[in-house]
Amino acid sequence: MDLLRFITAGSVDDGKSTLIGRLLYDTKNILADQMEAIERASKSRNVGEIDLALLTDGLRSEREQGITIDVAYKYFQTPSRKFISIDAPGHIQYTRNMVTGASNADLAIILVDARHGVVEQTRRHSLIASMLGIPHVIVAINKMDLIGNSEDGYLQIAQAYKELAEKLNIKDLTIIPVSALNGDNIVDRSENMPWYTGETLLTMLETVNVLKDQNQDDARFAVQYVIRPQTEELHDYRGYAGRIQSGTFKKGDAVKVLPSEQESKIAKIEFGGNEIDSASVLESVTILLEDDIDISRGDSIVSLNNSPVISQDLEAIVCWMDDKKTLKAGNKYVLQHGTSRSRCSVRDIEYQIDINSYEKLDEVESLKLNDVARIVLRTAQPIAYDPYQKNRANGAAILIDETSNVTVGACMIE
């Protein structure tokens, strides 16, 4: 059985948490004691009916305010698939938490309140989903019960969303009318919207093909740790521990070590101490090379005749996440890319992206919390990267503030 990670996104109160609660409830994945706890909590808050959002809104301040602050992870299973659901906050203030959840998602469900249509946060979250290269997007037009389940109302919003999506890079887009509160078109087909002939949300989640979303072509491996047992029997053992970022490696493959560009061949691949013939994307293995070369954490092993770009000059789309300090040209950070860290400085802010129109704003002096922009970086050491849109694993990087140690930027290298 395979695994699908999906996130719910969209504006405040559009019903993201309720939708996840509903999915779990209707697939019978809420256990009796959890249901009782939600009932108790709903009663103590005088919210008439049972509030399914309380399933994911687990923090004290979330329950006090009735909003989501940070992402919650819930796990459920149907006969055909395992799911990791990620419930994101809608508030603009907590966008960085939404980005945290979205960065690992295979699919995003973007909710829209049928009464309000597409709003600023819909645009912001759609832009983020597109920049992060989330391969599948489902737009759930929610609270259909509040607009009398009107097909016209649905079509208007669907049209508005399609216009927005044209300016973005969304590979696979589906739109669906739902009521998270009542469970319409979530797991069961709605009798209130006979005009809708498409699939239910759950069927879409169960059938979307995620296997083909991985980069299977470009063999990349970032060294995390060098295993050197230094015992008598394993005196000369040097294994490079890491996770295959993309592509496949086989015993005997000709490879290159970056950034030093030394060449060698794969002598052996091991998993858990046992030899295996080959390893592909997402597998955590240990690689041994034929030649004795100097390799340490932060280096990469790649296929000999398919190399990433090696450079100290990078251009990247950045999502800025620091609520205290702004990003300005001249600022210095630590760039973490794969397992390597390098100091870097910001050469320039090329342009900022307007959240509403997706237009490029020139001559921007600084970036503040939640701004999205294209920046130019110069790193102290060369970085071996692939463009993010071609290779998510080897095109992603984070910026770390050198004094506070906090992660302040999400970078997608172009």
Place this chain on the structure above:
Amino acid sequence: MSISVKEVSGISEQEADERRKTPDYLDQLEAEAIYIMREVAGQFERPALLFSGGKDSITLVRLAQKAFAPGKIPFPLVHVDTGHNFIEAINYRDELAESLGAKLVVRYVEDTIKAKGLKEQTGKNASRNWLQTFTLLDTIEEFEFDACIGGARRDEEKARAKERIFSFRDEFGQWDPKRQRPELWNLFNGRISKGENVRVFPISNWTELDVWAYLKREKIALPSIYFAHERELILRDGHLLNNTPVIEKDENDQIVTRTVRFRTVGDMTCTAAVESNAATLDEVIAEITVSRISERGETRIDDQQTEAAMEDRKKGGYF
């Protein structure tokens, strides 16, 4: 059922190869956990693995073995012993550490209580669960651990469902749920200042059932209390607690003999048994699959005290 060291060492090469041809969610979860373990070894100078003798930490040890094979696990196993642990879990802990040749550090809540003159809870529901935090923080300070790997899972509890995999803690061990660091892709940021530390949860994304399925797949033996056996228990408010001198009893408590197993193995004062005839891994898995009650709901008395009990403990430095 005592553990055999051979069984811990795992599956045959052929079997391993067979499995790899059909990658499924368990393989993905395993690969992710191994990746996280290696990030800890790569990013920190003095990491530790918090080991309790329970099934989640047993799973962690197995993952650590695989992550660093054929080398040894490059960090010590650390156990904060409340003195109220099941003897079966303690024996398992000692045997496992010995068979791995791993360094085992045990620190006792009892000693912290004496040294600091802490006041223990009294009465029939007294537990040292909360006091563990003091011993843990002292141990972290004593060894200057900069990362502590723990077996917490997000499916266990609603505050845990919110926690990052690399969970930053300030110099007082405190978790601040409103100011968690962004955690993007699989780029874990373990940079900290001296005195601060990071709690790392490699099996964050595993469910209880995933852990059981993994233990079965890897043929890992468990402490015997996880399987059905006859035992003398205290029946209190519908919960079955081990009948031990460390739990104070009163006239409302009934002493009963039942066939039970433990679904979680924590401190005896706050871990309840479940009635069960499941004597093998398969039978346990079959029972859990159809169970309508969550693991902590059924067995953990400490969570049921207030709505945000776990969140509050974590803010105070708990795992």
